[in-house]
Amino acid sequence: MSVVTNHSTTAVPVVKTLSVSVNGRWLAVPQTTAHPLTGQPVATTMIQACEIAGVTVPHYCYHAKLAVAGNCRMCLVEFGTPALGPDRKPILNPDGTPQIRKSPRPAIACATPVSPGMEIYTNTPAVEAMRRGVLEFLLLNHPLDCPICDQAGECKLQEYSVEYGQAASRSVDEKVHKPKQVDLGPRIVLDDERCILCSRCIRFTRDLAGDDALGIVQRGSHSTLTHYPGRPFDHNYTLNTVDICPVGALTSKDFRFQMRVWFLQETKSVCTSCATGCNLLIGSRENKIYRYVPRQNDRVNSCWMCDSGRLNYKWIGRSDRLTQCQVRDAQGQMQLRTWPEAIQEAAGRLKQAAPGSIAFIASARQTNEELFLIRHLARKLGAMADSAPRTGEGDAWLVNADKNPNRLGAAIMFGLDRSALPVTSDTAPAAVGSADMLVGPGVQLARSGQECPRSIMGAAAERIGAKLPKIAEGIGRGEIRTLVVLGEDATKHLGAALLGRLENLIISDILPNATTPRAHVLLPGCAHAEKRGSFTNAQGRVQKFLKAVEPPGQARPESEFLVELVRAVTGEQFPQTVEGLFNRMAKETVAFQGITWAGLGDLGQGIAVEVLKT
């Protein structure tokens, strides 16, 4: 049995700093920073020094996560370096300070490394004149389509035009016309007239997505961005180019002309399409979701997300959502009920069931808190509880083959009994001893401050769902007569015939499926965008998400009604707020110990995962 961890054995190198001044304020900046692509140390640039100083240098082509191209010239700044005498020693002023020799030419801040004692000036009249000049060139052939341009409102060209642009064009020639409404691929429309040729999209797709699909053809004013002839621009990360395009040249077909961005309310959330849990912002207006855009989290998704996850939001607004509490009456007819009635009904059925005759199947798409309540209820009732695995295609970058956003959370909650596990290695942390800690054979969670590398994330994917055959068997033998299903289609996992043998089938779901028409009690639940909660991603990072829109009809967050159900069944009162519930869960679950809702912040918190490969 070999131990695979990402404990780095090499000591963290001491970061050497050097001292530079930005607009007269001295500060220490690291001599080198990691290259965005290779991770190798490269000299810190002036734009990075300015960022550390909290000074924004206007820029178009520079992107912190891409290779430097240095082609837009918007980031020009003035600078000076200490003057050296013939002896290579700095010449000192009479007061002992080094004499600064101002460079006669400006430099682009994005590609010029800092040197010790350098002085950077970003707000001199000369710098502002240069920005005005650069903008005049950029706007020379620009169509100024803002009223019909989807980028308006989040366009860097618009923003800097307000600051440095001119009201009228001095050009007497007609603007150069280029192709408009170019169909680049299934998800992207290109407007070449708006493109400022910054090459961000080219560098992204070549260096990060690994598909050298875009390029610039022609010369001078006629330079045109295009895709490789005969090949659509269609990999699974194309929509990221829409985000990084500083202007409205690349636009998303899905979001095109749907809503102006200034109306969108942005809610911090996470993607639920796979176990990676990319951080994102939900853009919504008046209870309708219009788009997802990635939110930077360098521990998870950097600035990116996949197209399939990004476009997977339309089901939330579907018209066939479950919106009513329903209870089957003595005649077998579904009757509409209020929440208290439905909860009473479900609790009554659970209380009447004989011990050992109940089973729970809770989806690994439910939140940590909801699964915690299910686990609590299952333990009180002596019932089996498990989740169902959900696998699909993964890739080598963000997309995980595990399609459950909270697979690890489910594994923590419904993990196998410790007795079923081989006793593992010497690195076993002190806290092992609780079933919570053990995700499955060979997989172990520890609080060592480390997160598991992506390559081995999938290792524990198949561990949840191990009890499903036992539940099926129990139903078949008539031992299990009550089944509670949360967010899964039980016919897929147990078979439709078995469900018919149940006395009680209590279901909570969001959309109708093959199981919901068989329910005895049906409780409408919420999509993640309609509630708050947390997921544990495949890396072991607990991330919270917030509510963007109101749920339809009677639908309510599962954590809310599960608290009521637990109270109705056991008489115990769990906290009614998500914060309180999370903190209670963290206290009672070894894997989450020491974590609080407030401590999760916007970027989540790692619960240390170590993977022991068998």
Added chain:
Amino acid sequence: MIVERKPLTLWERLYLPAIIGGFKVTVRHFFKRKVTMQYPEEKWVVPEGYRGAPYLVKDQAGRTKCVSCQLCEFVCPPKAIQITPPGPQPNPETGNVEKAPKEFEINMLRCIYCGYCQEVCPEEAIFLMRDYALIGSHRDELIFNQEKLLALGGTHQDTIQKWQHK
């Protein structure tokens, strides 16, 4: 503070002089030009630049000038304007303008005739016109849709015609 009340003089207490003074004003107005209008039988013709109800206009070529930029919806203080954007499907009718509203509604009960929509419009597509008395027998009647707004707005003699040269 104590205000001292002066006792009225005899002349003031006499009452008749004040009555006569009042009659003088009445008689003077009796011979002046009449300014009161017999509304609603008689209607006021509003001066140039009057800010009445906002309507949408078409250009000389018959194209709806509005491009659904939604700036007026954003700026409208009482939120009287509601625009439904066209969505991604290309519209052959709009040509190189690419965009036109799918629906455009102004709730005339909400509009305060402030003129911000006209001022903010980058396309000169919405103007406050001369109608100042809008009457309906039901609230819904006073939510004007795009068709009605265009019919009421008519054609604008656009001197720039910027989309023609794009």
